[in-house]
Amino acid sequence: MRSVMWPGMKWKVHPLFVVLMAMSAWTPYFGQMLLLFATVLLHELGHVGAALLFGYRVKDITILPFGGVARLEHGSLGWQPRHEAIIALAGPFINFVLLFLVIFLSGIGSLSDSVSSFLIQINLSLAFFNLLPALPLDGGRILRAALARTLGFRKATGVAIGMAFILSAVLLITGLLALWAGFVQAGMVTLGVFLFVSAWQLRRQLYYDTIRFLDTKRRQRNKRPLPVRSLAATADTPLIRVLAQFAPDAYHVVYIRGGQDHHLRILTEEELLEAAMKPGGIRLPLGRIFAE
Incomplete structure (x- = not known):
């Protein structure tokens, strides 16, 4: 993976892109590959610009032949749904511009x-492919x-990964047919x-x-008012099953039913998260968490 630091972030070029550029260097298509690289770069700069406007720090950007992947410091993309959607839309928006x-x-x-004709084709292709509803694409x-x-962060991510497997199968079957x-x-x-390899890696992590x-x-201690999400579970429910339903931009309260004394008990988001980190x-x- 080729990489360079600029400015304050690491830019990487996927090996597949390097191979395609090298293969086209002595062909009539080298100029088209340079135009493709420039278009993908501008697409990613759209994401970077939107992320910086929201105050995020971009850790690194990987340039792919058909888009790219920008990672934020601390992996925070996805913690704020509204920010994630706007940052994701910024790339295809640049293509339409x-x-x-x-x-x-x-x-x-x-x-x-x-x-x-070539620029129209690649901008339409980049925009619509990246808007497919599958991670790690913008649409995902x-x-x-x-x-x-x-659904909560974990389940929503799982759905977007599942869509990537489905779309990869459709593309592979169609291409082979x-x-x-x-x-x-x-x-x-x-x-x-x-898409298949990316989805596999995302599912593993x-x-x-x-x-x-x-x-x-x-x-994070959010100072602005948040909607409250109430969840109900039994005393023997593993904490991980409750945490899987935690959503961004919400405060969670869990009601525990079915204890030995049959009283309804309440655990707050702070109590559950502190327990999870032990x-x-x-x-x-x-x-057990309530007893402690």
Whole structure:
């Protein structure tokens, strides 16, 4: 993975992009690859600009042949659904701005038909592909942001990862069927493999991402009013099952029923999060937490 520091953040270029650039260096398509790289770079700068406007610090950005992935400091993207949705939309928004700019420049004769046609094609492709509702694409982040308040961070992330597996299967099957029929669709197969591998990696780290989300929620003391989400569980319910339903931008209160004295007990968000951060605490039943 090639990387460079600028400015205050690390920029990485995915090996697949490096290979494609190298393969095109001695072909007539090298100019198109440079235009693709510039378009992807501007797409990512849209995400960076939106993130900086919200006060986030960007840790690193990975440039892919069909988009990119920006990671924020402390992995905080996703903790605030409204911010995540706007930051995700900023990339495709840049592509649509570029699209109209290309059409305008082509109309006044400043761009050749071949260049304008290629730029229109890649901007439309980048915008619509990245808006597919699957993580790690922009559309997957928008989907997670839309679902997180009702399903919780972990479940919403799981849905967006599941969509990535479904879409990767559709792309792979369609690409292979096209190949069998005599039409070469290497791009579709490549995108399918990329989505599948990315979804697999995200699913493997979902547990750790959830822990980081909960730890951030524990350390932050939100001063603005928040909606209260009430959950009900039994005394023998493992804490991890309750925490899986914790949502961003909400304060949680859990009602415990079915204890030995049959009284209804209440655990607050702070009590649950503090218990979760203790060794082995995340596996404890709620009744044990209350007893402690």
